[in-house]
Structures are given as structure tokens and as C-alpha cells.
Amino acid sequence: MIYLDHHSATRPCSPAIERMMPYLTEHWGASFAPHRMGQELIAALDTRYQMIYDFVGADLKDTFVFTSSGAEAVNQVLWSAFLEMSRKEGKCHFIASMIEDAPTMQMLKRLEELGCYVKIAPVNSRGEIDVEKLAQLINPRTALISVTLAHGLTGVIQPIEEIARLAKEKNVLLHVDANYALGKMVFSFAGLGADYCTFSGDRIHALKSSGGLFAKKGAPLSPLILGGTEQGGYRGGAFDVPSFMALSAAIQQSALYLDAMSLETARLRDQFESELQRLIPEAKPLFQDTLRLPNTSAIVFPRVHQEALLYLLNRKGVFAALGGPYCQHLSRTLIASGIPELDSECALSFALSRMTTEVEVVRAAAIIAEAVQQLQLLSKDLF
Amino acid sequence: MIYLDHHSATRPCSPAIERMMPYLTEHWGASFAPHRMGQELIAALDTRYQMIYDFVGADLKDTFVFTSSGAEAVNQVLWSAFLEMSRKEGKCHFIASMIEDAPTMQMLKRLEELGCYVKIAPVNSRGEIDVEKLAQLINPRTALISVTLAHGLTGVIQPIEEIARLAKEKNVLLHVDANYALGKMVFSFAGLGADYCTFSGDRIHALKSSGGLFAKKGAPLSPLILGGTEQGGYRGGAFDVPSFMALSAAIQQSALYLDAMSLETARLRDQFESELQRLIPEAKPLFQDTLRLPNTSAIVFPRVHQEALLYLLNRKGVFAALGGPYCQHLSRTLIASGIPELDSECALSFALSRMTTEVEVVRAAAIIAEAVQQLQLLSKDLF
Numbered sequence: 001m002i003y004l005d006h007h008s009a010t011r012p013c014s015p016a017i018e019r020m021m022p023y024l025t026e027h028w029g030a031s032f033a034p035h036r037m038g039q040e041l042i043a044a045l046d047t048r049y050q051m052i053y054d055f056v057g058a059d060l061k062d063t064f065v066f067t068s069s070g071a072e073a074v075n076q077v078l079w080s081a082f083l084e085m086s087r088k089e090g091k092c093h094f095i096a097s098m099i100e101d102a103p104t105m106q107m108l109k110r111l112e113e114l115g116c117y118v119k120i121a122p123v124n125s126r127g128e129i130d131v132e133k134l135a136q137l138i139n140p141r142t143a144l145i146s147v148t149l150a151h152g153l154t155g156v157i158q159p160i161e162e163i164a165r166l167a168k169e170k171n172v173l174l175h176v177d178a179n180y181a182l183g184k185m186v187f188s189f190a191g192l193g194a195d196y197c198t199f200s201g202d203r204i205h206a207l208k209s210s211g212g213l214f215a216k217k218g219a220p221l222s223p224l225i226l227g228g229t230e231q232g233g234y235r236g237g238a239f240d241v242p243s244f245m246a247l248s249a250a251i252q253q254s255a256l257y258l259d260a261m262s263l264e265t266a267r268l269r270d271q272f273e274s275e276l277q278r279l280i281p282e283a284k285p286l287f288q289d290t291l292r293l294p295n296t297s298a299i300v301f302p303r304v305h306q307e308a309l310l311y312l313l314n315r316k317g318v319f320a321a322l323g324g325p326y327c328q329h330l331s332r333t334l335i336a337s338g339i340p341e342l343d344s345e346c347a348l349s350f351a352l353s354r355m356t357t358e359v360e361v362v363r364a365a366a367i368i369a370e371a372v373q374q375l376q377l378l379s380k381d382l383f
Numbered sequence: 384m385i386y387l388d389h390h391s392a393t394r395p396c397s398p399a400i401e402r403m404m405p406y407l408t409e410h411w412g413a414s415f416a417p418h419r420m421g422q423e424l425i426a427a428l429d430t431r432y433q434m435i436y437d438f439v440g441a442d443l444k445d446t447f448v449f450t451s452s453g454a455e456a457v458n459q460v461l462w463s464a465f466l467e468m469s470r471k472e473g474k475c476h477f478i479a480s481m482i483e484d485a486p487t488m489q490m491l492k493r494l495e496e497l498g499c500y501v502k503i504a505p506v507n508s509r510g511e512i513d514v515e516k517l518a519q520l521i522n523p524r525t526a527l528i529s530v531t532l533a534h535g536l537t538g539v540i541q542p543i544e545e546i547a548r549l550a551k552e553k554n555v556l557l558h559v560d561a562n563y564a565l566g567k568m569v570f571s572f573a574g575l576g577a578d579y580c581t582f583s584g585d586r587i588h589a590l591k592s593s594g595g596l597f598a599k600k601g602a603p604l605s606p607l608i609l610g611g612t613e614q615g616g617y618r619g620g621a622f623d624v625p626s627f628m629a630l631s632a633a634i635q636q637s638a639l640y641l642d643a644m645s646l647e648t649a650r651l652r653d654q655f656e657s658e659l660q661r662l663i664p665e666a667k668p669l670f671q672d673t674l675r676l677p678n679t680s681a682i683v684f685p686r687v688h689q690e691a692l693l694y695l696l697n698r699k700g701v702f703a704a705l706g707g708p709y710c711q712h713l714s715r716t717l718i719a720s721g722i723p724e725l726d727s728e729c730a731l732s733f734a735l736s737r738m739t740t741e742v743e744v745v746r747a748a749a750i751i752a753e754a755v756q757q758l759q760l761l762s763k764d765l766f
Binding site for chain 2: 075
């Protein structure tokens with residue numbers, strides 16, 4: 001089995017599991033408990049927070065909320081902007097791009113139901129958000145712009161600096177979804193110029209029960225889940241110490257491997273693409289001329305329907321991705337970037353991790369080539 | 384160390400940790416992934432769901448949403464009622480009791496900010512919600528009544544059947560918070576006559592990252608966290624398979640030990656109380672004549688301030704509880720039940736688990752008696 005679907009989940013790394021275990025078997029108290037089983041956790045948490053702030057390049061004055069997922073973090077950011085900006089200041093206009101993930105799009109739809117209105121910025125042929133067109137969507141009632149730092153399926157890194165300048169100039173809040181970027185590229189929350197940054201733990205070898213949001217000092221922030229005084233009142237419910245500990249260990253590992261990610265993983269990804277092109281001369285890796293994440297590759301395999309290929313690869317033990325339903329589907333994302341519909345429906349996306357090996361990518365390329373040839377033979381008369 | 388604060392956290396049981404582990408080390412895929420790493424999880428989840436439905440006595444037509452905490456589950460229930468009943472049908476009136484936990488009270492406060500109004504039902508001298516007075520609060524615009532099945536600090540089991548009859552008669556939704564009751568007493572969701580039931584995993588020896596809600600077929604239900612199609616669209620974000628597996632194992636254990644809980648744990652609790660009364664004749668266990676959870680004991684230690692006692696017991700290695708801030712504080716709960724203020728401020732609450740032993744309760748009683756005597760000596764002139 002060769003797993004090239006690190007878009008959707010990553011293997012929890014051993015240091016994450018190891019750091020978590022004592023908090024399940026020994027130090028399992030509630031961190032709010034007014035006795036030793038609670039108090040002993042406070043000091044242990046402290047240094048771990050520092051690690052997360054450092055890795056994301058956040059200022060100690062910024063607020064970090066540990067959530068149960070990236071989706072929850074995104075929801076909380078948009079909800080905070082709604083409560084503080086829309087309800088209190090009448091700023092009820094939101095902007096996102098065409099290539100945002102489900103949590104952003106579905107939460108914005110909910111805000112529409114609650115009386116807000118939402119505009120969607122297009123992407124250009126390089127797979128990047130069109131900043132000029134985005135600028136035209138801003139109006140005096142715009143509360144927040146929500147964009148991804150890098151797209152999960154295409155890997156395209158977005159022009160956040162330009163968008164941040166724009167947001168600052170127009171006095172609009174900016175949320176950057178760093179779900180796919182964290183641990184794959186060097187960035188700092190301070191450097192981005194954004195007001196919020198969110199991520200998910202299950203994309204960086206931590207547990208599924210982890211995610212987080214950073215909010216700049218002064219940016220509106222309200223709890224999404226209410227109940228108690230944990231995390232400064234910004235998130236109710238018992239603080240999930242074991243999962244937080246696992247996240248801190250996974251982040252420490254990500255920091256150690258960040259160079260390897262941008263050198264070795266990028267090299268393997270490039271090797272994967274050229275190997276595929278050698279075996280299938282018609283194969284077209286996409287967005288090679290755009291800045292991309294080092295681990296991601298979207299490739300068109302002409303005359304092969306993506307679903308058939310995904311299915312056949314699954315049987316052959318190679319796991320790839322097609323994205324989610326509706327706008328989150330790879331074909332919709334590609335069509336949005338001006339790639340012909342026929343090509344868009346023949347594409348698959350692959351995401352490596354730092355655990356992916358050269359043997360795996362070479363073997364995967366051979367299996368994919370075999371599968372593509374099988375399917376092309378079958379569908380010869382259809383295309 | 385003797386841990387008698389099972390109100391705030393319980394030790395994850397070994398079967399829970401064991402059942403979770405393979406889903407961290409081997410089967411760590413995303414359950415929504417369209418390949419083997421995702422699909423293999425679906426069948427594994429299926430039988431585990433059945434176990435949870437059976438234990439809670441839910442009908443297969445009811446909906447179960449696995450959440451990251453009991454707090455999240457409570458938030459989602461109230462939010463669903465708001466979206467569907469208040470916004471669509473104009474039913475913007477909510478009722479809770481004086482002794483509800485923070486998630487309920489804080490979420491209701493948020494609904495007030497969004498235009499709803501909330502009435503609070505009092506409790507009687509038996510520590511039970513006053514059903515007659517609650518009935519008087521219902522009006523034609525009442526959307527939902529939210530009450531706890533048993534109170535965490537006093538252990539008092541609430542008259543849910545009567546409240547359910549009332550709710551049905553008046554066509555009002557009923558949410559029952561079973562956080563403290565699940566695994567401690569026999570009940571079934573079907574038998575309660577409620578529309579919703581919520582609980583938290585960290586009170587029944589599962590992980591902190593687990594909780595859940597049951598909603599009767601037809602009861603309004605909306606996601607609180609949006610993003611994707613997991614759990615039928617009722618909760619966005621990656622489904623936390625490892626924590627769900629741990630919950631299913633913890634629930635299986637709870638089912639096995641349910642008899643032991645109502646017999647052996649109740650016996651130990653009673654022994655704890657009589658031992659304390661033997662050593663401190665003035666000590667007054669509360670609500671002994673009311674139906675209580677088998678594991679909980681609230682006790683007044685005259686002439687000893689509860690905070691001083693809690694602090695001293697902590698130093699001596701016995702961990703008890705005082706509740707949360709504001710209304711969640713033990714003294715406020717007791718005052719609400721008509722217990723004199725002076726007594727209310729001299730009370731502590733203790734909660735055993737099925738893991739608590741006879742040696743522990745006898746030893747704890749001796750340590751508590753010693754601490755009480757020390758403090759009474761110190762404060763002789765104050766009272």
C-alpha cells in the first residue's frame with residue numbers, strides 16, 4: 001500500500017503518541033480541577049504552548065485557541081467576526097475565494113442565512129486567487145476576507161501578502177486557512193499580516209482531535225463552544241490535554257523536518273512527476289510554474305476518468321485524492337483555474353508526507369502508469 | 384493520593400486505550416476518504432455505534448452525533464432549537480433549571496443576546512427541580528426545556544418523567560443532560576421521553592475528546608460545527624475515529640459495571656458517609672432521603688470553610704470538588720435548595736468511580752476527619 005492522500009489524513013507520529021500517553025494513564029485530571037491532578041497540568045502545558053507559538057511565528061500577545069479540528073477553528077473565526085463585526089457594527093459582508101474548503105464555505109452559507117452576504121473571488125489560470133478581482137469585491141461593509149494559504153489539491157501557494165496589504169488598506173479582517181501549508185512551507189503568522197490563522201492537527205501527524213486558531217491581539221474573538229472558563233473562556237468543555245500534548249510533539253517534529261520537507265519531499269514529488277511523464281508521455285502535471293507546496297501534485301491523465309482511475313488505484317494499493325463534493329472537488333477547482341473540463345475530469349491529486357520514500361514514489365508511478373494504460377485501453381472508443 | 388473528584392474527570396480505562404491504539408498506529412485514515420484506508424473504517428464503526436445506541440437505550444431511528452465534548456453536544460442541541468424553532472417558528476423562549484451546568488447556562492445567555500428570552504426554574508429543598516414552578520414558566524412560545532438528569536455535585540436525580548410529561552403536553556422540546564447520570568444509573572433515552580440527551584466521554588472513563596448527543600427522530604437538528612459531509616452533515620471536521628473507538632469501549636465497560644455501580648459503589652459511598660459521621664458527629668451528608676446517584680456525596684462539615692478544607696485535603700492527597708464559578712458553585716447549588724448559607728459554605732462534594740476501593744474510602748474518611756479537626760481548631764474563635 002502506498003499512501004499518497006496526505007491531503008485527508010496523516011499518520012500520527014510516534015513522538016505525538018508517546019507524549020500523549022502519560023496524560024491518558026497518569027495525569028488524566030481535568031486541567032480546571034482545583035487540586036494537584038489539575039494543577040500539575042498547568043506547568044506542563046506552558047512550555048508546550050510556547051512551542052506552538054514559536055512554530056507558527058505568533059506573538060505572545062496573540063491568542064491561541066486549541067480546538068477539536070481545523071473545521072471548528074475556521075467556524076470559530078467566522079462566527080467571531082459575525083458576532084462582533086456584523087451584529088455590533090453592521091459589517092455583514094464577507095469575501096472568500098472559489099477554492100476554499102468546506103468549513104469556510106458552509107459557515108459562510110450559514111452567515112448568509114443569518115442575514116450576511118458573501119462574495120466569491122475567482123482564481124486565475126495559475127491556480128491563484130485573483131487579487132485584483134478580489135479587491136473589487138471589497139466595500140465599506142466588508143467584515144472579513146477568508147482565504148487559504150495554499151490549496152490542498154493543487155498545492156498552489158496563494159498571494160497572501162498582497163491580500164493582506166489590501167485587507168489592511170481597506171480595514172478588513174483577514175483569515176488565512178493554513179491547514180495544508182503548516183509544516184509544508186516556511187511562514188509566520190506575524191509575517192502574513194493576517195488577523196487569524198487556522199490549522200488542523202490531523203494534517204501534521206498529530207491526532208484527529210486537534211486543531212487551532214491564532215487571533216491577533218485585538219481581533220474579535222468569541223467562543224463557538226460555550227461552557228466554563230477553560231482557555232480563557234474562548235472554548236468551553238474540558239481542555240483536551242492528551243491531544244494538545246500530541247499536537248505539541250507533532251509540531252516539534254514538523255519544525256525539525258521543515259527543511260527536509262522543502263528539499264527532500266519536493267525532490268521526491270518532482271521525481272514522481274517526471275517518472276510519470278516518462279511512463280505516460282501525455283500526463284500533465286499542473287501548476288508546475290506556480291509556487292506550490294513541496295508535497296502536492298495534481299496531474300492530468302488524458303482519456304482516463306478520474307473516478308475510474310482512483311478506484312483502480314485503490315484496488316492496486318495506491319491511495320490518491322479527488323477532493324470533496326461540490327466546489328471542493330478537484331475537477332471544479334481545476335475548471336475554476338481555466339483548465340478544460342475534459343482535462344479537469346481526468347486529473348488526480350497526490351500528496352506526499354515526510355514519511356514518503358523514494359521507493360514508494362517510483363513504485364507508485366509504475367502502478368499508476370499501468371492503471372492508466374489499462375483504462376485508456378478500455379475507454380479507447382469513448383474519447 | 385485518593386481521587387474523589389470523578390465529577391470533573393475520570394481515568395481512561397484500559398479497554399478504551401487499547402481499542403483506540405490501532406486507529407492511531409495502523410488505521411489512521413480519514414473515514415471520508417474514498418479508498419481502502421477510509422472504507423475499512425466504516426464497517427468497524429458500525430458495530431460500535433450499535434453498542435452506544437443499546438447502552439443509552441436509543442432507537443435506531445434516533446440520530447447520534449459524536450462530538451468533541453459534552454459541552455459541544457449541549458451547545459449543538461440548544462443551537463439547533465434556536466435555528467429551527469426560534470428563527471423559523473418564532474418560538475424564542477427557553478427554560479432551564481437553577482442547577483444546570485455552564486454549557487447550558489452560557490449557551491442560553493448567548494441565545495438571549497440573539498433575541499431569545501430565558502426563564503429559570505427553581506429547585507426544592509430535596510435538591511430537585513420544582514416541576515410545578517417549572518410548569519408555570521411554560522408559555523406558547525416556549526421552544527425547549529433543558530434540565531440535567533442528575534446533578535453532578537449533589538447527585539440528586541431529577542424528576543425527568545414528570546418534566547417529560549409536561550413537555551409533551553405543552554408541545555415543548557426537552558433536552559436532558561445525562562453527563563453525570565450515564566453509567567451511574569439505569570435509564571433509557573426512549574424511556575425518558577426526552578427529545579435530546581447529551582453526555583461527555585470524560586466522565587465515563589473514555590477520552591476528553593469525546594461526547595455525544597442523541598436526538599429523537601424528527602427533533603430539530605443542525606450542525607454546530609460546519610464543514611463536510613461526515614456524520615450525515617451533522618458535524619463538520621474529520622470524524623475522530625480513535626476517540627470514538629475509545630468511547631465505545633468505555634461504554635461497553637460501563638454496561639458491564641452498571642450493576643456494580645448501583646450496588647458496590649453505592650455501598651462504598653454509604654460507608655464513606657457513615658464513617659465520616661462516626662469520626663465527625665456533626666458532619667451532615669446531604670440529600671440522603673432523595674434519590675441520588677450511587678457515587679456522589681455532598682457533605683456539610685460545620686465550622687470549616689469549604690475552600691480551606693479543599694486546600695488542606697489537596698495537600699493531604701484527597702481530591703474533592705466545589706464546582707465551578709457562579710451558579711455552578713456547590714454553595715450556590717445548596718443555597719438554591721434552601722440549605723442555610725453558613726452550611727452551604729462548609730460543604731464539599733465527593734464522587735467515587737467503579738475503580739474506587741473500600742480501603743480508599745476508609746482512608747479518605749480518616750484524612751478528612753483529621754483535616755476537619757485541624758481547621759475547626761484554627762477557626763474556633765471565628766464561628
